[in-house]
Amino acid sequence: MSKHEMKMYQSTEDYLEAILMIKQEKGHCRSVDIAKRLDFKKSSVSIAITKLTNEGYVIKNEDGMLELTEVGLKLANNILERHNFFFNWLRSLGVDEERAYDDACRIEHAMCDDTFHKIVSYVRGRDNGNS
Template sequence: MSKDTNHELTKTMEQYLETIYDLQKKDGFATVTDIAEVRDVKAPSVTYVLQKLGDAELVNYEKYRSVTLTPEGMKIAKRLERIHETLRWFLKLIGVDEEIADEDACEIEHIVRPETVTKLTQFAEWVKGAPKSPTWLTHFREYQETGARSSECEEED
């Protein structure tokens, strides 16, 4: 990576990497116009962020040409996608509406610490390997609906 190796990516920069990643998966590349449309911003705003991402060697960008992710930009975008999917899965597991879970995951993925992501990922892998409807999850869903704990969940003195 370039001289910006220690540069912290902003939420906006990460969101642009994700947008470019999605467009690149779909079309093989992204354009300033496509990015502006998806992000609902004007082209000069896109150009400004692309220049910063280019300086950090996260995108291949030349004015009036298509945009692609560098290997490092691709690595970051894929990591963000995995974090997003894990967060969205967890939020849906605990009963958050799918659309809200997706929006919240999009916000949380930019602020969550790597240690937290590791623990959530481990939890997700563990739960996915559990029986279809683990007892504790069934009890939790009943609690969400009724506000009452199952007698099986009561702690003994």
């Protein structure tokens, strides 16, 4: 995967994760909510939502509310699981909350599923005294 493809995929993941988190917090999500969450211009979010809609990850209702498709929801849940795992793990190591959040955001995109699951298994095994 090229750096350009990785950056595009990371951007997609960031948007899908933001939509999921906003929907969990507020019960609904609009483009303006994403712009606030990610600190992006509304016009940039609009372009991205159009792209995500065309790729089959998001549905934009007539009232402007955003819904994740089945594929979009699966991806969003996957990336949120990674984020939460790395955030909690870093916090357990004594990393301060803001740094742990920022680092988890970077780490969550950096590895394949197999590597992630092996790290989770290793960490959980150590937590249970099975090292």
